[in-house]
Amino acid sequence: MRFLLFLCLSALLVSCSQEKPSDLLTIYTSRQPQLLEPLLEQYKEKTGIEVILLSGKAPQLMERIAVEANATEADIFMTVDAGVLWQAGEKGIFEEINSEILNKNIPEHLRDANGKWFGLSKRARTIVFNSDLVSAKDLTSYEDLAYPKWANRLCLRTSTKVYNRSLIASMIDVDGFAATKNVVQGWVNNLATEVFSSDTQVLKAVSAGQCAVTIVNTYYLARLADDPKYSNLKLHWANQGGRGTHVNISGAGVIKYSKNKTEATKLLEWLSSNEAQETYAGANKEYPVMDAVAVGSILKNWGPFKEDLILVEKLGSLQKEAVLLAQEAGYK
Numbered sequence: 269m270r271f272l273l274f275l276c277l278s279a280l281l282v283s284c285s286q287e288k289p290s291d292l293l294t295i296y297t298s299r300q301p302q303l304l305e306p307l308l309e310q311y312k313e314k315t316g317i318e319v320i321l322l323s324g325k326a327p328q329l330m331e332r333i334a335v336e337a338n339a340t341e342a343d344i345f346m347t348v349d350a351g352v353l354w355q356a357g358e359k360g361i362f363e364e365i366n367s368e369i370l371n372k373n374i375p376e377h378l379r380d381a382n383g384k385w386f387g388l389s390k391r392a393r394t395i396v397f398n399s400d401l402v403s404a405k406d407l408t409s410y411e412d413l414a415y416p417k418w419a420n421r422l423c424l425r426t427s428t429k430v431y432n433r434s435l436i437a438s439m440i441d442v443d444g445f446a447a448t449k450n451v452v453q454g455w456v457n458n459l460a461t462e463v464f465s466s467d468t469q470v471l472k473a474v475s476a477g478q479c480a481v482t483i484v485n486t487y488y489l490a491r492l493a494d495d496p497k498y499s500n501l502k503l504h505w506a507n508q509g510g511r512g513t514h515v516n517i518s519g520a521g522v523i524k525y526s527k528n529k530t531e532a533t534k535l536l537e538w539l540s541s542n543e544a545q546e547t548y549a550g551a552n553k554e555y556p557v558m559d560a561v562a563v564g565s566i567l568k569n570w571g572p573f574k575e576d577l578i579l580v581e582k583l584g585s586l587q588k589e590a591v592l593l594a595q596e597a598g599y600k
Contacts, residue, residue: 288341288527293319293535296333297346298326299518303551304346310547311538317531326352333361338525343532346520349430350387351437353519354584357384362521365533373540374557377579378517387517387580388539389548390555392486392573393435394513395504396471401480407504410439410514413481414454422458423470423479427594431467431485435514436593437586438578442511445593452597463600468492475501485516490553490566505573512574516583518554 297304301321308319322329326347333342345356356362362384370379370386378387395407401421413422425432439448460479464470467488474482475498483506492498506513520539522532538544545556550564562568 290528290531291317293317293343293528293532294322294341295319295344295346295520296322296324296329296342296523297344297520298324298329298352299346299348300552307539307544307547307551310544311535314538315534317535319535326356330356330359330361333523333525334359336525340523340525342523343526343528344520344522344535346388346518348391348516348518349434350517350519350580350583351430351434351587352584353380353385353517353521354581354587356521358584361523361525363524363526363529365522365536367533367537369537370533370540373537377577378557379519380521380581381579385519385521386536386540387519387557388536389518389545389552390515390557390575391518392505392513392515392555392575393431393483394486394506394573395481396474396484396489396501397481397504398474398477398479398500399502400500401477404502404504407481407506409507409510410435410483411443411451411507413458413483414451416458418458418481420458420460421480422455423460423473423482424455424463424599425467425470425482425484426463426465427591427599430587431516432483433587433590433594434516434583435483436590437583438514438576440586440589440593441578441582445589449593449597452593452599456598471498471501486567486570487553490564493566503570505570507576508574511578512576515555515575515580517557517580518552 301323312318333340357380365383374386467484470482470484471488473479489501489503520536522529526532539548542561545558545561549556555563
C-alpha cells in the first residue's frame, strides 16, 4: 500500500512539474541575449507574456531538447543559419505549425515547407574588398574568386563554420558537386594565408592589406562601418548577373514538447510583424524578411541587390555534401 501511495505521489509531482503558467515562455537560443532582450521586453509590455532566454551553442541546445523531451521548459528554439534549423527539424524537436500569419508574412523560400521553422531575419554573405588594392569593377561573383588573377589575394573564414557550408551548399544546388569543387579548390589555391576563425578577423586582415578580398556576412562589415580605421573596406554584391547574392536566415520554431504551443506561435507571429521586424533585424544589422520593412542607414547606403531565391531548407539538406566537398578541395 505504501509503495502504491509513493507511486501515486510521484506521478502527481511529475504532473505538477510539467505544468507551466500560460503567461510564461522559454526560448532556447544560440543568439546573443542582448539582441533579443529589448524586443522581448517590448512584447511583454504589449501582451503581459514574460519570455525567459536560455542561451548556448546550437548543437548542445538541440541535444538538450531531445534529451529533456516532455520534461523540457523550452517552447521555442531560435538560432542562426537555415542549415542549423534544418538539422533541428531532422532531429524531430519541432511542432509543425500552420499559421496564416506566418505563411503570409514570411516568403515561402525562407521557411520550412511543413511549418517546422521560419526565417525571422536575413543575412547576406557576399564579397568585401580593400578599396586601396582592388577596384569594384574587377569583381563579379563567388566563382570569379577562383581564377588565378586572385592568387595570394584571397582570405577566407574556415569551412567548418556553418555560414560557409551553407554558401557551398547553395553553389552545389546551382552548379553541381564537381563544378563547385573546382571553384572551392580555386579559392584554396588563391589563399594569401591560413583560414581565419571569424569574419571579423578576416575583415581586419583585408583592411590591413594582408589580402585584398574576402567573403563575409554583411553585418560583420556593418559593425565596423563607424570606425574610420576600416574605411577602406567596401562591399560588392556577388553574382548580380546570375542567381544573385547568397542569403541565409536566422529563425525559430515551436518545440513539439512545449506546454504553451499557442502562445509560442503567437510570439513567432509577432516577430514576423512590421512592428517587430525592424527592431529584430536591426539589432544585429541584418535584413528583415519582409521587403516592405525599412532597413538601417548603413544597409540602406549599400543599396538594393538581387538575392539568390534558393529554398533555404536546401542549405540544410546539402550540408553533408558541402562538408565532403570542402574536405576533398582542401578547404580547412
